[in-house]
Amino acid sequence: MSMLKEIAERTKIDRMGRTFHRKVVVCSCDACEKTYEKPYYATMNFDALTFCSRKCLWQSKKSGLLAEKARKTLLEKYGVENPSQSPAVQEKIRKNNLKKYGVEHHTKSECFKEKQKQCRVEKFGVEHHWMLDEVKQKRKETWRQNYGTDNPFAAEEIKDKIRQTFQQNYGTDNPFAAEEIQEKIRDTLMTRYGVDHCSKYDVTHRKQVEAKVGMDYDYYYDEFLPAFESYRRKVWAVTKKQPLETLENFDQRGRGNNGYHVDHIVSISDGFKNNIEPEVIGHIKNLRMLLGRENISKGPKSDMEINELLEMTGAQDEMDN
Known part of the structure; x- marks a missing residue:
């Protein structure tokens, strides 16, 4: 006053x-x-x-x-100067988003992304604003102004920056030459197509996938996998809040085959299939540090019975009550 x-x-x-x-x-x-x-x-x-x-x-x-x-x-x-800049407020927002959407930021939630798509379709007739002709033209003009080309990846400045990033992260100018990336590509190809190289893919893949997962091919990719991805994100959100530094070999964590990775003893895949709460699968008692090559070799398999994990975390008692 x-x-x-x-x-x-x-x-x-x-x-x-x-x-x-x-x-x-x-x-x-x-x-x-x-x-x-x-x-x-x-x-x-x-x-x-x-x-x-x-x-x-x-x-x-x-x-x-x-x-x-x-x-x-x-x-x-x-x-x-703004409440949203306060660490306490930011932490509270993260907790609320994890509780409501299973992600740390609401823009990462599937319901938000779907709502955005619907709004863009209603207003502009496209699912993403990058598809609008005026946006494409404006983007090209900005690129010409900043880099002298319609494609920024053709600019030497951007190429040098990309090479520096690849060198820093993977020790090579070409990320596809990195063993870590090659292994990830092979894993993805094996999971989706049943082959370790795209040249080996054939028309029998659809039947192989259906026989392996026991469900319709289109349902598996259109409905099952998106639901699993949402569950996986929730598990990792819980995992990151655990005292990971108390795990053996945590100080040797790193990328690639020779670094130690955080591993879920009862796998996320088995947790999803058996409707186990993300809080149980992401619990510290279900975590360990595993050598990269061993973690890749383990894949979606579990090294512990689900009932044993439920008893260790006290989740079995809650389910019985």
Whole structure:
């Protein structure tokens, strides 16, 4: 409350001759500096801005006076200019998102992505704004302005940056020459197509997949795998919150075959198939550090019975109750 003059007492006599006493605050409007009175309350915040009318309040909003006051208050109390910059607020948001959507940021949730697609289709007739002709044209103009070409990957500056990143992450200019990437490609091909190289794929793959997973090929890829991916993300969200540094060989963690990876003893795949809660599969008692080559070799297999894990984590008792 700006320019406080005084806390005064006012007396009023009604028609019946009764006398009433009330306290008022004499203050100055932060917009027009007009002196006026307002009722006094014991819980009043005398540091807050005050206005004599809605007109003055509206003018202060337009001039940015209120926003500046809020910014200063946040800086004084929390050391940030915006609540979303506060680590405590960010942590609370992450926890709420994990609880509601199973991801740390709501934009990563499947329901949000689907809603975005629907909105874009309704407004623009496309699932993604990158498909709009005006966006494509604007993108090309920006690339020409910044790199002198319609394709930024043709610019030497971008090529050098890509090579530096590959060298830093994989020790080579070509990521496909890295053993880690090759192994990941082979795993993906084996999972999806039953072959370790795309040249080996043939028309019998559909039947092989159906025989292996015991379900229709289209259902497996269109419905089962997306649901599994959502479950996998939830498990890893739980896993990352565990005290991983207490695991043996955690200090030797790393990429590739020779580094140690975080492994789920009862696999995420088996947890999903048996409707086990992500909190159980991601529990510290189901985690260990496994050498990269051993983890890759293990694949989706489990090295512990599910009932044993349920007993270790106390989940069995909750299910019985």
